[in-house]
Amino acid sequence: MGKRKKPIQFNEKRLFYSIQEVADHFAVNVSLLRYWEKEFDNIRPKKTAGGTRQYTREDILQVEMVYHLVKEKGMTLEGARQTLQTKKDEQTRRAEAVARLREVKKELLLLQGEFDQLHEQQKYSSTKTEE
Secondary structure, eight states: OOOOOOOOOOOOOOOOOOOOHHHHHHHHOOOHHHHHHHOOTTOOOOOOOTTTEEEEHHHHHHHHHHHHHISSSOOOOOOOHHHHHSHHHHHHHHHHHHHHHHHHHOOOHHHHHHHHHHHHHHHHHHHHHHH
């Protein structure tokens, strides 16, 4: 059985994410992320004095673009590199749109939960008044 994705819960207060969290988010090995750092100029997480990688949301977006091209579309590393160079703006817009849509979906699911909860409360209060 392969690794399962564990989506990162982005938080406004949190600026950095560990390499393990990013690897789990994409269900890849940490070593693959380190390799992609060497192969792609756009993946450059910050490193602490001790060498610990710290990924920002922007870094994760860059990894997401490479992941999409290599893992989902099946491109070679060279093909992905060329695509990123020639279509950087287009790929960035698409990845940003997908990220925004995921955020909207999360918000809609939260609203749905709140509406369901209000509906249950309303049903309970209406049955109480009928008695």
